[in-house]
Amino acid sequence: MQHVSPVREPLVTGGKTYHDVTQDICRQVEAKPNIRWMAALSVALFFLGVFFYSVYRTLWYGIGEWGLNKTVGWAWDITNFVWWVGIGHAGTLISAVLLLFRQKWRSSINRAAEAMTIFAVICAAMFPVLHMGRPWLAYWVFPLQNTFGSLWVNFNSPLLWDVFAISTYFTVSLVFWYTGLVPDFATIRDRAKGPIAKVAYSLLSFGWKGSAKHWSRYETVSLILAGVSTPLVLSVHTIVSMDFATSVVPGWHTTIFPPYFVAGAIFSGFAMVLTLMLITRVVFKLEDYITLEHIALMNKIMMVTGSIVGVAYITEFFIAWYSQVEFEQYAFINRATGPYWWAYASMMTCNVITPQLVWFRRVRYSIPLTFILSIIVNIGMWFERFVIIVTSLHRDYLPSSWVMFSPSIIDIGIYVGTLGLFFTLFLLFAKFFPVVNMAEVKTILKYTVDNGPTYTGVHGHHEQAHQPATHGVPASAPVNYNKHE
Amino acid sequence: MSKRFALGIFEDEDVLLHAIENVREAGVKIYEVFSPFPVHGIDDALGIERSRLPIAAFFLGMTGLAFALWLQIYTLGFDWPMIIGGKPHIALPAFIPVAFELTVFFTCHGMVITFYTISNLYPRWKTPVLDVRSTDDKFVMAIEMNEKTDLNRLTQLLRANGASEVNEKEMTKF
Numbered sequence: 031m032q033h034v035s036p037v038r039e040p041l042v043t044g045g046k047t048y049h050d051v052t053q054d055i056c057r058q059v060e061a062k063p064n065i066r067w068m069a070a071l072s073v074a075l076f077f078l079g080v081f082f083y084s085v086y087r088t089l090w091y092g093i094g095e096w097g098l099n100k101t102v103g104w105a106w107d108i109t110n111f112v113w114w115v116g117i118g119h120a121g122t123l124i125s126a127v128l129l130l131f132r133q134k135w136r137s138s139i140n141r142a143a144e145a146m147t148i149f150a151v152i153c154a155a156m157f158p159v160l161h162m163g164r165p166w167l168a169y170w171v172f173p174l175q176n177t178f179g180s181l182w183v184n185f186n187s188p189l190l191w192d193v194f195a196i197s198t199y200f201t202v203s204l205v206f207w208y209t210g211l212v213p214d215f216a217t218i219r220d221r222a223k224g225p226i227a228k229v230a231y232s233l234l235s236f237g238w239k240g241s242a243k244h245w246s247r248y249e250t251v252s253l254i255l256a257g258v259s260t261p262l263v264l265s266v267h268t269i270v271s272m273d274f275a276t277s278v279v280p281g282w283h284t285t286i287f288p289p290y291f292v293a294g295a296i297f298s299g300f301a302m303v304l305t306l307m308l309i310t311r312v313v314f315k316l317e318d319y320i321t322l323e324h325i326a327l328m329n330k331i332m333m334v335t336g337s338i339v340g341v342a343y344i345t346e347f348f349i350a351w352y353s354q355v356e357f358e359q360y361a362f363i364n365r366a367t368g369p370y371w372w373a374y375a376s377m378m379t380c381n382v383i384t385p386q387l388v389w390f391r392r393v394r395y396s397i398p399l400t401f402i403l404s405i406i407v408n409i410g411m412w413f414e415r416f417v418i419i420v421t422s423l424h425r426d427y428l429p430s431s432w433v434m435f436s437p438s439i440i441d442i443g444i445y446v447g448t449l450g451l452f453f454t455l456f457l458l459f460a461k462f463f464p465v466v467n468m469a470e471v472k473t474i475l476k477y478t479v480d481n482g483p484t485y486t487g488v489h490g491h492h493e494q495a496h497q498p499a500t501h502g503v504p505a506s507a508p509v510n511y512n513k514h515e
Numbered sequence: 516m517s518k519r520f521a522l523g524i525f526e527d528e529d530v531l532l533h534a535i536e537n538v539r540e541a542g543v544k545i546y547e548v549f550s551p552f553p554v555h556g557i558d559d560a561l562g563i564e565r566s567r568l569p570i571a572a573f574f575l576g577m578t579g580l581a582f583a584l585w586l587q588i589y590t591l592g593f594d595w596p597m598i599i600g601g602k603p604h605i606a607l608p609a610f611i612p613v614a615f616e617l618t619v620f621f622t623c624h625g626m627v628i629t630f631y632t633i634s635n636l637y638p639r640w641k642t643p644v645l646d647v648r649s650t651d652d653k654f655v656m657a658i659e660m661n662e663k664t665d666l667n668r669l670t671q672l673l674r675a676n677g678a679s680e681v682n683e684k685e686m687t688k689f
Contacts, residue, residue, distance in 0.1 A: 048551060048652030173590060182590035186599045191612040198616040202623045209627060212636070213650070217551065220647040229640055236636040240650055242561055244634050245553040250566040251630045255623060258576075262619045269612050469552040472652075 041135050041474060042319055048472050052217060055464045055471075058314045059218055060227075063461055066313060071457045077450020084443030085160065093163050095440040102423045102435040107161040108273075109415040110445050113298065114154035114452075115196070115270055116291075116411060119263050120299020121147030122203060125210075126259035129252070135327055137470040138319040141214075142310060143303050144207040145463070149455040150302070151200045153448040158192070160444070188272040195269040199262060206255045209248070212238045214464040267295045274418065281361035281422030286349070290342035297335035297381070298411035300328050304404040306456065308397060310465060319466050326394040332407065336385030339414075343382065357427065365421045369434060373417050380410020517685055520546065521666060522645055523656040523673035524680040528554045531654045534676035535560040538656070541672055546659040549649035572626040579621025583614040645684055 046054070063071075087095050098105055121143035128136040159165050171193045173183045183190050215235035222228045238244070271291035274282035304325065311320040350362040366374050384406050387393045393403070425432045459465075523538075525531040531554065538545060539560075548561060558565070591597070592605040602609065631637065649655040656678070658669060670681040 052551075052651045173586060180595050182595055184597075184599055185587045185591055185613055186602055186606055186609040188612075191616070194613045194616040198620045202619060205623060205627045209630075213552075216642070217650040219642060220644060220650045232640060232642045233638040235642065236631065237639045237642045238636060238650075239642070239644055240549045240551060242548040242550065242554070242557050243563055244636075245550065246558050246563050247566045247568060247630055247634060249553050250568045251626060254569055254572050254626060258572075258619045258622050261615075265612070265615055265619075269616075272612075472552040 041138065041321065041323065042471060046318060046475060048475065051468055051471050051475065052221070054316065054319070055214075055466050055468050056218055056221060058460070059462060059464060060221070060223075067457065067461060071454065074450050074453040074457055077446055078454050079450075080443050081447020081451050084440050084447050085156075087440050088160055088444065089165065093161065095438060097436050097438040097441050099433055099435070101426060101431045101433045102420060104161075104423065105420050105435050106416075106437050106441040106445060107157045109412065109419050110448065111154050111157035112270055112291075112415045112419075113412050114150045114157070114448065115267065116295035116298045116415075117302045117408075118147040118150035118154065118199075118203075118299065119267060119292075119295040120303045121145070121150075122199075122206075122259050122263040123296055123299065124303065125206065126256040126263065129256040130260060134474045135324055137474050138316075138321075138324060138466055139303065139307060139328075140470070141207075141210065141463075141467040142306060142460075142465050144203065144210070145456065145459045146303060146306060147203045148200070148207055149452050149459075151196065151203065152455070153452050155196060155200065156444075156448060156451075158196075188269065188276045191269045192273060195266045199266045202255070202259060202262060206252075206259060209251060209255070210467060210470075211463060212236050213240060213248070213469045214467065216240060217468055218464065264292055267292045274422075279422050279426070280355070280357040281365065281418070283358070284346060284349070286342055286345055290339065290346075293335045293338040293342065294381075294411060294414060297332060297339055297385075298408060300332045300335065301404040301407035301411070304328050304332070304400060305408065308401045308404070310460060314460070314465060316466060319471060322395050322397075325397070325400055329388045329394045329400060329403075332404075333385045333388035336381055336407070340382035343378065361422055361425075364425055365417060368421065368425070370417065370421045370424070373413050373421070377410055377413040377417050380406045381414060384410070519660045519683065519685050520645060521658045521660055521664070521669050521673070522680075522682045522684055523658070523676075523678035524646065524648070524682065525654040525656065525677060526652075526679050527677075528557075528654060530677040531656070532556055532560050534656065534673070534678065537676045538658075538672060543658060543669065543672065546657045549645065549655040549657065551650050551652060551654075554654070568626060568630060571629050572622050575625030575629075576618050576622035578625070579618040580614055582621070583617035584610065586617075587613060643686060645686065646682070 042051075096105075096107070121140075124136050124143040125140040128140075159168050162168060171183060171190065173185075212235055215231050216238035219228065219231035219235045222231055268288035268291070271287035275284055275287035277283060307320050307328075308325070311317050347362050347366075350358045353359075364370075384403060387399075387403065393399050420435050424435055523534070525534060528550070531548070531550075535545065535548065535557070539562075545561065548557065550557070557563075587610040588605050591599075596604040598604075644650070645657055646653065646655045656673070660666065660669075660683075666683065673681050
């Protein structure tokens with residue numbers, strides 16, 4: 031019965047049974063919130079307050095509150111937008127792409143990664159809406175009937191493609207995540223003690239009973255959702271990159287942008303997944319589910335995508351030289367040696383050089399080093415977006431309009447505030463929802479535990495268990511129906 | 516209308532699969548099997564037909580594609596044509612991204628709504644379950660009983676096939 035692979039490490043350690051899985055994952059949902067969680071939530075809520083204040087200032091006084099000027103029309107707002115969307119992509123990648131590739135190790139981390147996707151996209155969506163200047167007219171981006179001579183939206187514009195991409199991505203991720211949650215809600219519902227929890231989880235679980243027919247459909251739905259999410263996740267960041275690539279600004283006018291942005295998105299997304307997972311596994315004692323093996327595997331993906339990004343940086347330079355367009359060449363030379371050289375240097379150091387440390391086994395399997403690495407990558411990817419946007423804009427064709435950009439306190443407040451929003455949502459999720467997909471972990475349990483589940487029941491087929499109390503009725507007995515309670 | 520069930524409780528999915536085959540061979544109709552996670556091979560054992568959801572998904576996706584193309588061609592090509600960036604009114608290459616996104620949108624949401632509808636899943640205040648352990652670590656085989664059913668024989672059959680317990684349960688609304 032027990033499948034032991036000589037090559038692969040077990041995905042779930044500690045010799046868990048199915049019941050142990052339920053217990054371990056439901057523990058923090060059913061327990062009273064502990065002091066560490068409360069402390070973390072307080073900090074997150076403080077930054078959420080910062081976010082609301084910054085948004086209030088932006089809405090009340092207008093975009094003048096930000097550090098933008100005539101030359102640099104996009105800066106921190108779009109930087110943060112692209113950075114957050116990128117972070118969101120790892121969740122879909124873990125849940126959809128790895129499902130298609132039949133990677134069983136995704137089971138322990140996909141739930142939290144998908145939650146991260148949802149929250150990151152919520153944070154990302156704040157920025158395009160806020161930077162409109164008149165966010166109360168945000169519905170103008172949808173092709174609605176109107177009285178402006180029936181002025182439709184411009185379907186030729188990448189910014190509108192973005193609207194469709196982000197809204198599709200958000201809603202699809204949401205239903206994918208929720209559909210995965212339904213069976214786990216049912217588990218919590220059936221264990222719930224309190225009246226409020228019973229009703230709440232009953233509502234959330236949609237009346238899921240786990241019947242074979244439902245499971246069969248559920249798996250079909252998951253597979254198709256994964257199938258459509260995979261091209262979707264690639265298309266979203268492709269379209270985000272087209273916001274830049276379809277323009278003629280030197281430094282943006284690049285055909286390599288779509289794959290390069292997607293690789294960067296996966297890179298930063300996995301960094302954020304690692305950051306969150308390393309904390310989550312300790313706080314909720316999930317070391318047996320999110321093992322060192324998982325961390326090493328995610329590290330490897332981070333290294334590969336980081337290397338792809340590194341190649342893209344070099345390719346950009348090569349193509350700038352090869353094109354013989356002096357504006358293009360200047361844009362890149364200015365990036366590396368101009369007034370923003372420090373941003374470029376940080377980006378290069380954080381994104382290209384540090385991930386190469388993962389080649390060392392000791393780094394891959396070390397928790398503190400991985401944690402530091404993931405933070406560094408997040409910073410590096412933020413700088414990458416910043417470098418692409420600001421350095422390309424701040425010196426355009428007219429030297430008379432060359433300026434520098436400096437963020438205002440509100441710029442910083444909104445950015446730090448979205449971090450607060452993100453962590454508030456994630457902490458609430460971690461408390462009230464199952465952090466690990468119980469049903470999926472149970473599916474892989476039998477083939478990946480180090481010493482299989484021990485059964486109290488029978489171990490073979492046709493094997494007689496202990497005699498039932500009512501045994502002794504001859505098999506050919508006339509139909510009688512006796513209750514024996 | 517209350518229904519009475521005999522519930523065979525199993526501890527292991529492989530035992531369950533064999534039990535399903537043997538119970539069906541014995542001519543007993545299995546009402547439904549409840550499990551905490553999808554058991555591979557259970558569809559064949561129970562004779563559940565392959566879900567036709569993929570077909571639905573395909574047509575929903577085509578609907579989305581048609582809608583997206585119609586929307587863009589009608590609005591920019593016929594209803595209020597404008598020259599934008601020197602492109603023709605109906606610039607199909609520029610319409611691809613939105614067409615793709617809406618295809619995915621319709622596929623996904625249409626299919627998920629279909630799934631919840633046909634499975635009769637919707638938020639409800641109370642969820643009656645036959646055995647609360649079926650969402651934790653037990654596999655429950657439910658067999659509907661009528662006044663002709665011989666529970667003892669059924670119990671024997673289930674026990675012989677590895678059920679750790681056999682219980683009786685009456686459900687009013689199920």
